[in-house]
């Protein structure tokens with residue numbers, strides 16, 4: 001049975017720029033991803049319940065799922081180096097006092113924002129609130145009336161600072177929508193309970209995804225076809241769905257990290273072993289003139305022997321400086337890390353689905369880049385020992401020329417990249 005499309009959105013303060021892989025890129029500085037200061041993730045919880053979960057149960061689940069990001073391994077090697085720090089409790093947060101804790105711009109309002117580091121409203125409090133929206137009312141307040149029926153949660157960094165010339169995250173915030181788990185256990189939607197529910201096991205996938213945003217990860221598009229199959233009720237390729245896929249496809253599957261998620265978090269918080277034991281493929285994507293770098297092309301590397309489960313992506317030109325989000329930045333570089341020595345990888349390119357915009361977008365382009373055709377790159381790519389950067393495959397270099405006409409205009413993405421607003425139901429990708 002199909003159910004309505006449900007969204008896992010990120011939430012950012014206006015004027016913040018962000019990119020594929022990491023949710024934030026320092027486009028005014030080094031053009032590199034932005035991580036929490038010193039690799040320490042701070043969070044503060046409130047004292048309320050989350051749907052039918054008690055406060056204690058909700059906090060325990062949250063802690064376990066933050067740990068799940070910290071404990072990521074690739075090929076049996078610990079690849080993530082981060083610390084999780086739970087701060088003091090915040091008391092009860094509700095519709096009355098939400099403005100004291102959560103920084104947001106209400107729907108249909110234009111809000112002033114400070115210059116970098118970017119803060120708004122109550123931010124820069126030294127706290128990183130995670131709000132248990134027990135009945136969805138706070139989701140409606142922040143994302144717009146009715147949003148509680150389609151948005152399961154939203155999260156993101158909210159305060160950045162520059163330390164020794166490098167941008168870092170110092171505060172984050174999240175809302176988890178308990179409206180989806182508020183019926184008595186075993187009750188089914190439309191019967192004894194009126195709204196669409198997900199199981200607690202599936203809701204773990206929601207929290208895991210939102211904590212991915214909280215620690216600084218963007219959405220990613222890997223195995224779009226498998227996700228569409230799953231949304232249509234075919235359950236045979238669920239292991240192909242990344243946690244950070246923009247849609248809630250299957251909470252249980254998305255509650256454990258896919259290879260793409262493992263690489264993304266390891267790139268942001270790399271352990272020494274991640275750098276020394278794994279390889280990367282780097283290259284540049286160009287328009288058809290073979291000269292103009294092209295932003296916004298999803299480049300995927302997949303293990304030839306396990307293409308669905310061992311695939312990782314990078315949107316070309318995600319690491320860049322200068323103009324924010326307009327997708328015409330002359331930047332087409334990509335880096336696909338976490339690759340295992342001795343394994344043969346196939347490279348391919350594809351468009352990001354036009355369905356992924358706003359809070360469901362995959363940066364750096366919103367709407368996504370278009371005007372080129374998907375392709376599999378000839379040959380395979382592999383490395384011999386860890387630490388190598390691969391730029392040549394069996395049939396040529398890692399540079400990729402697309403069919404995008406260099407003379408056409410208006411066919412790449414464009415438009416604003418303001419903070420994600422309320423997502424309403426979007427058509428299937």
Ligand SMILES: [Zn+2]
Pocket residue numbers: 008009010209213219245246
């Ligand atoms: Zn999301």
